Amino acid sequence: MKRIAALLLAVMLLLTACAKTPDPTEPSTEATTAPTETTTEATTQPTETTQAPEAQYHNPLTGEPLEEPIMERPYAVVMNNIYDAQPMHGVGQADIFYEYMVDGLSGGITRCLALFTDVGQVEKIGSIRSARTYNISLARSYQALFAHAGGSTMADSLLKSGVVNDLDAGKASSNIFYRDQDRLNSGYALEHTMFTSGEKLMAYAQQLGYHAALPQPYDVGLTFDDDAELKGDRAYEITVRFRSSNGKGSIFTYDAQKGTYTMVQEFYGQHQRDFIDANTDEQVEFRNVMVLHATSTLDSDGYHIYTQLTGEGTGYFARDGKLVSIRWERETEDDPFSYYLEDGTPVALGVGSTYIGIVPPDSPFQYQ
DSSP states (O other): HHHHHHHHHHHHHHHHHHHHHHHHSOOOHHHHHHHEEEEHHOOOOOOOOOOOOOOSEOOOOOOOEESSSSOOOOOEEEEEEEGGGOOOOSSOOOOEEEEOSSSSSOOOOOEEEESSSSSSGOEEEEBOOOHHHHHHHHHHHTTOOOEEBBBOOOHHHHHHSSSEEEEEESOOOOSSEEEEEHHHHTOGGGGGOOEHHHHHHHHHHHTTTOOOOSSSOOOOOOOOOTTOOEEEEEEEEEEESSSSTOEEEEEEEEETTEEEEEEEEETTTTTTEOOOETTTTTOEESSSEEEEEEEEEOOOSSSSSEEEEEEEEEEEEEETTTEEEEEEESTTTTOOOEEEESSSSSSSSSSSSSEEEEEEETTTTTEO
């Protein structure tokens, strides 16, 4: 019994010694876990964010990105804008859209000039009306091919001197400019029924030997920057009046979600209607709204007017629901307009189309 007890005691002592003394040849659990975590962290790579490359080319009249530069001059089309001539066709595709007084100083009637850098895409344009000296001047500032239907005596004299490439409906064949039969059947007056298309205008220019192509990319020096903050007054609704409170009015309402101004026209101080492009039946929107002050006087015939569009003047500019005072400059009839903030900084247009209203300095103007 003593021998068995001694043997059991020896076994117990051996087991106790094994429990307290770890085997140096076997690494502990802690020693194997730590390197595993370190290895995981070392192999994790930071995620890199790549940005799309900035477009190399832009539309010089809208700032919109392009795959290729514009190598041709734009087309400028004189368009009718009295109440009985509505709606217009093609205005929603205009890059820049001018509105100005015509015939007399009351401001009751306006006419428009639409500028297109990609006129070939415009299916129907009109109705087209006659030239005046000041819409010829506007076309010259863009080196544009000038489309119209006849003109005043002074405008005709100016056109004969060759100051612009003249696309006159009165001298073209009927397959270039045409009367809209649906309008005639609906009772529209004859002067509100003249139309064309972008492709027809391009064909007419080719027939006359005009060269729209340029040796270098087209540019008129406008500045575009969607990121530039316009620090001005709140302008969610703008009313442009031509001469008097009872004259023609153009009312712009800002859509903050789209960042654009929609336009409503007011005729004779009472009739309002949305400014619609009949090609799409959609209300026309503008990214920028600009108002230029310019002095108008009666021509020698006592009826047609002359508007001074060289030199310098004041005005207003609105985008992103804000409005500021600006100054415009233009040295000669063949020079483009330059626009500056009050501190002399060039006006930064938002990317998109622009409305420009030319009004007498004393015309009523409201915004809120």
